Amino acid sequence: MSYSVSDPSRRTKWIAGIAVTLYAVITILPLLWIIATGFKSPADSIAYPPKIFFEPTLEGYVNLFTTRTRVNPEEMAALPEAQTWYEQIVRDQGQIIAGPSRYGERFLNSVIIGFGSTFLCMILGTAAAYAFSRFRVPLKEDLLFFILSTRMMPPIAVAIPIFLMFRNLGLNDTHLGMILLYTAVNLSLSVWLLKGFIDEIPIEYEEAALIDGYTRFQAFIKVVLPQAATGIASTAIFCLIFAWNEYAFAVLLTSGTAQTAPPFIPTIIGVGGKDWPAVAAGASIFLIPVMVFTILLRKHLLRGITFGAVRK
Amino acid sequence: MAQIKIENLRKDFGAFTAVQSSTFTVEDGEFFMLLGPSGCGKTTTLRMMAGLELPTSGRIYIDGEEVGQKPASQRDIAFVFQMFALYPHMNVGKNMSYPLLSQGMSRIDANARVAEVARLLGISHILTKPVGGLSGGDRQRVALGRAIVRNPKAFLMDEPLGALDAEFREHMAEELRALHDRMGATTVYVTHDQLEAMQMGDKIVVMNHGVVEQFGVPQDIYDWPASMFVAQFLGSPPMNFLRAHGLVGSGADSLALGEARITIPAQREGLSGDFALGVRPEHVRLNDSASLRGEIIATEYLGTTQIVTVRTSFGEVKARVASDQKVAVRTATGLHLDARNLSVFDAETGRALRSVANQGVLGLG
Numbered sequence: 001m002s003y004s005v006s007d008p009s010r011r012t013k014w015i016a017g018i019a020v021t022l023y024a025v026i027t028i029l030p031l032l033w034i035i036a037t038g039f040k041s042p043a044d045s046i047a048y049p050p051k052i053f054f055e056p057t058l059e060g061y062v063n064l065f066t067t068r069t070r071v072n073p074e075e076m077a078a079l080p081e082a083q084t085w086y087e088q089i090v091r092d093q094g095q096i097i098a099g100p101s102r103y104g105e106r107f108l109n110s111v112i113i114g115f116g117s118t119f120l121c122m123i124l125g126t127a128a129a130y131a132f133s134r135f136r137v138p139l140k141e142d143l144l145f146f147i148l149s150t151r152m153m154p155p156i157a158v159a160i161p162i163f164l165m166f167r168n169l170g171l172n173d174t175h176l177g178m179i180l181l182y183t184a185v186n187l188s189l190s191v192w193l194l195k196g197f198i199d200e201i202p203i204e205y206e207e208a209a210l211i212d213g214y215t216r217f218q219a220f221i222k223v224v225l226p227q228a229a230t231g232i233a234s235t236a237i238f239c240l241i242f243a244w245n246e247y248a249f250a251v252l253l254t255s256g257t258a259q260t261a262p263p264f265i266p267t268i269i270g271v272g273g274k275d276w277p278a279v280a281a282g283a284s285i286f287l288i289p290v291m292v293f294t295i296l297l298r299k300h301l302l303r304g305i306t307f308g309a310v311r312k
Numbered sequence: 313m314a315q316i317k318i319e320n321l322r323k324d325f326g327a328f329t330a331v332q333s334s335t336f337t338v339e340d341g342e343f344f345m346l347l348g349p350s351g352c353g354k355t356t357t358l359r360m361m362a363g364l365e366l367p368t369s370g371r372i373y374i375d376g377e378e379v380g381q382k383p384a385s386q387r388d389i390a391f392v393f394q395m396f397a398l399y400p401h402m403n404v405g406k407n408m409s410y411p412l413l414s415q416g417m418s419r420i421d422a423n424a425r426v427a428e429v430a431r432l433l434g435i436s437h438i439l440t441k442p443v444g445g446l447s448g449g450d451r452q453r454v455a456l457g458r459a460i461v462r463n464p465k466a467f468l469m470d471e472p473l474g475a476l477d478a479e480f481r482e483h484m485a486e487e488l489r490a491l492h493d494r495m496g497a498t499t500v501y502v503t504h505d506q507l508e509a510m511q512m513g514d515k516i517v518v519m520n521h522g523v524v525e526q527f528g529v530p531q532d533i534y535d536w537p538a539s540m541f542v543a544q545f546l547g548s549p550p551m552n553f554l555r556a557h558g559l560v561g562s563g564a565d566s567l568a569l570g571e572a573r574i575t576i577p578a579q580r581e582g583l584s585g586d587f588a589l590g591v592r593p594e595h596v597r598l599n600d601s602a603s604l605r606g607e608i609i610a611t612e613y614l615g616t617t618q619i620v621t622v623r624t625s626f627g628e629v630k631a632r633v634a635s636d637q638k639v640a641v642r643t644a645t646g647l648h649l650d651a652r653n654l655s656v657f658d659a660e661t662g663r664a665l666r667s668v669a670n671q672g673v674l675g676l677g
Contacts, residue, residue, distance in 0.1 A: 204397035207364050210384040211391045212458075213414035226401040 031287075037280035045276040059093070060277025062086045064103050064268065064285075068095040103282055106264040111289065112175055113260055114244040117182035121239045122232055124183070125190030126198075130220060132191065133198040134206075144195075147188045155185050156248045166253055173258045181253070182243040190235050197231025198224065233300035237293065244290050261286050314375035314465040314498055315340045316361060321370035323356050330356040332522045333370070338466075338500055338515075343492050345513035346502045349545070353522040354502045355470055361500060362391050362468050374465055385414075390459035392469040396451045398443040404454050405430075405439040411462045422461075429461050433491075448476045452484055456491070466498040473508065485512055506546045510534065518542050528673060536655065536670035540662040543590050543655070549619060552596065553588040553657070554626035560587055560656055560665065567656070569626055572603040575651035577669035586659035589626075593619065595650035596631035598639065602646030611639050622647060 008016070037045050039056040068090055071079075079096070082088040090097050132140060162181065163172075171177030201224060209219035225232075251263040265282040268275055316338040323331040331353040338344040346354040359365040361372055363384030372380045379387050390411075398407050405426055412422040430436040433453045438446065443454065452472065459467055472488070473481045489512050492499055503509050509516050510530040518525045518533065518541075526538040537543035543551035560567050562582030566575045567589065574589065598608075598620065606624035618635040621628055622645060629647060633639070656665045666674055 202395065202397065204393045204395055205399060207362075207384070208391065208393060208397040208399070208458075209410075210364070211362060211389065212411035212462075213385045215385065218414075223399060 034280050035284050038277055038284045040277050040280075042273075042275060042277055045280070057089070057277075058086070059089055060275070060281040062089045063275050063278040064281045065101050066090065067098045067101050068093075069098045070095050101268070103261070103264065103268075106259055106261045107285070109175065109254075109258055110244060110260040110262070110286070113178045113182065113258070114240055114289075116175070116179040117186065117243045118236050118240040120179060120183045121186045121190050122236055125187055125194050125235065126225070126228065126232060128187075128191045129194035129198050130224065132195050134203065144192070147191055150185075150188050159249065159252055162249070163252055171253075173254050173256055175258050178250070178254065178258055178260070181249060182239075182246065186239040186242055190239060193235045193238070194228070194231055197228050197235075201227050230300045233297040237297055240293060241290055315373075316466055316498065316500065317371075317373040318357070318361070319371040319373070321357065321360060321372065322368045323353070323360060323365060324368045329522055331360070334517075334519070334522075334524050336517050336524060336527045338498060340498055341496045342498060343489065343512060343514045344498075344500045345509040345516040346500060346519065347504070347506060347509040347513075347516050347545070348519035348525075349504055352519040354504075354517075354519050357519070358468050358470055358500060358502045361466075362389055363387050364391075388462075388464050389466045389468055390462060390464040392455050392459050392467065392472045394471040394474045396455040396472075396475070398451060398454055398458070400443060403440055403442050404435065404446070407443060407454055408439075408457045408461055411458060415462070425461050426457075429457050432460070433457050449480055449484060452476065456488070460495070464497075466500065469499065469501045471502055471504070473503075481508075488512065507548070510546065518545060520545075532673040535653065536664070536673040537590070538664050538674055540588060540590070540657045540659075540664075543657070543664075547592060549593055549630045549632075551590045551592050551655075552627070552629045553590055554624065554629065555586065555588045555659060556626050557586050559584045569604060572605075574604065574649055574654070576654045576656060577652065577667040579656065580666040580668065580671055583656070583658055583665055587665075588657045588659045589649075590655040590657055590664075591629070591649050592653060593630045593632040595653040596629055597648040597650070598622075598631060598633060598637070598645050599648040600646050602648040604647045604649070605644060606647055607644050608639060608641050611641060 036054075038060045039058070040051070040054050041057050041059055044051050044054045045060075066086075071094070073094070076091065076094065076096075079091075082091050087097060131137060132144060137143065166172045166177055166181075169177075171180070205223050205227070206216070206219040209223045210216065214222065245262060246260075247262045250260045254260060254263065261282070265279055265286065268278045268282060318334055318336050318338075321331060321334045322329070334353075334357055346357060348354045356365060360367045360380075361374075363379070363382060363386075367380050370380065371378055374387060374389065384391075398404075399410065402410065405423070408426045408429065409419075409422040412425060413419070417425075426439070427436065430439055433456060435450060435453050435457060438450060438454075443451065446454065452475075455472070473484050476484055485508060501512065513530055515528065516530055516533055517527045520541050526533050526542045533542060534546050537546065537551065540553065543553075554569055556569050558568055560579060560583045562579055564576070564582070565578045566573050567587075568574075569589065576589070604624065606622035606629065608620055609623050609628075610621040612619040612621075613635060616635060617632050618637075618639070620631045620633055620639050622631060624647065631647070652669065655670060656667070657663065658665060664670060664674060
């Protein structure tokens with residue numbers, strides 16, 4: 001009888017397959033539900049028992065991007081023909097478009113703050129990780145522990161001091177404030193992750209570059225960075241996901257100009273009750289950038305997670 | 313190409329002294345071996361020459377210019393790493409042109425130079441390949457190529473054959489030596505393999521515990537070791553020591569090992585106390601009439617020769633004799649030591665006593 005340690009049996013493969021499928025379904029189901037709700041009419045969205053099959057409509061998406069007012073049927077009749085398809089959808093609800101909603105701005109704020117903090121975090125994190133990895137830093141171990149200790153409590157535990165600090169510094173409700181905050185929160189994890197990745201890069205490569213006539217900075221840019229790309233990409237994904245989804249600080253510290261999408265989405269109030277399809281539409285669109293970013297860097301993410309486990 | 317001069321070089325890592333006060337000179341065009349066991353400071357010495365470590369004290373001259381505190385990029389030397397350290401994100405050609413571009417050479421000139429060196433090394437066909445899939449030998453050649461393109465003042469190599477298979481090492485060692493002879497480049501080569509050192513080197517420095525034990529041409533070091541460490545480190549099997557207590561007179565040409573009287577080269581230095589008589593296995597003959605007696609306890613067949621281990625009351629002695637000589641284990645025998653090739657060591661300090669035979673090698677100091 002042949003027997004192999006590394007090759008799983010048929011039965012094991014089946015069990016693994018079923019387990020993975022089950023897990024995927026459980027994880028994806030709420031996501032599908034949100035996406036489906038975005039295409040429902042308000043009545044269908046709160047129907048009980050819940051509707052799995054329904055007539056899709058773009059009402060939720062139109063409502064997400066507009067503010068509307070209700071008008072009398074007589075007034076409605078007096079209006080000229082609707083000019084666009086979305087205007088028609090609004091009129092079918094007995095309303096007219098009063099103007100655009102703020103969702104677009106909030107979404108843009110999320111992009112600026114999310115990507116801005118991720119970018120800043122990568123620059124600072126890579127530089128710090130390189131220094132910790134390569135140089136004789138006094139009290140290195142203590143410093144690294146101190147950096148990590150900032151993550152030993154939930155960040156929201158320091159919400160009050162941060163709120164007061166931001167008020168005194170005039171950072172309340174500013175893009176800069178939010179970028180700095182998310183960078184600070186993410187930096188500890190970044191330094192630790194990136195230090196691990198840079199530790200794995202043999203120092204000989206830089207030494208070879210030094211001897212080949214390059215300065216240490218050139219060696220860092222041209223030799224270390226390309227090889228740390230995998231680690232930087234996977235760390236960037238973690239940072240972006242945190243900054244993108246962060247809710248508590250965003251509620252507390254932003255209200256107007258710098259408000260991000262997460263605190264905005266639940267405040268979308270329809271005319272006459274919560275407009276669940278619009279909320280779901282807002283959440284669905286909100287998913288797209290992180291999904292695209294993650295898919296683009298997916299290869300790196302997988303390699304990043306298993307990095308260092310096996311020496312090539 | 314250049315002469316490299318090391319003066320009183322020292323390197324401390326905190327409380328640990330990696331190299332203490334090394335002094336030697338690598339002449340222009342020499343193939344120079346830094347030999348020693350791991351942790352002896354040979355790699356640290358090489359890295360100080362390269363500028364990858366800064367010396368704690370002492371001076372390094374390359375071509376007469378003091379470079380001890382200069383960064384590596386300003387020394388105009390090339391370094392070949394044990395693991396080759398080829399840039400993994402560049403192909404073979406880019407790896408080789410990289411040092412040229414740092415000097416501001418145009419891409420066209422650099423490519424022409426790379427093509428020329430690639431031809432010399434026989435790697436023209438792999439210039440566009442990524443370095444990841446290369447065999448050990450090709451990686452080695454690319455690493456050499458990257459060192460050669462720049463026409464540096466000297467090549468520094470840190471166990472460059474250490475990562476290769478035993479079979480291939482031999483071949484690469486020959487190739488390396490042939491390349492050196494063709495280019496006449498000053499080369500400093502670190503190795504822990506004494507065979508490699510003797511086979512390839514014009515001159516050898518033997519280091520131990522951060523100290524230079526001996527410095528000279530391979531044959532002098534092999535024949536006339538300056539210390540018991542060197543005597544043991546070179547040669548396989550290493551030099552035998554017959555240990556005894558007694559008096560070795562200055563000017564004496566024989567000494568006593570128990571009952572036996574052994575003729576030795578006339579001593580220039582005397583000693584009273586513990587001493588060790590050193591003899592290479594090839595200078596021991598089995599001779600029943602010899603006065604030094606022992607019992608054969610093992611034989612090892614090596615093709616043309618065999619190694620016979622004999623137990624004496626002064627320690628075990630290995631003799632290299634022709635393999636057609638009949639040798640019976642567990643029989644008594646006499647040992648004849650070739651009087652021209654014996655060294656006497658001070659067993660306490662490990663230092664060789666000067667004699668007529670070795671004073672030329674050990675110097676007068």
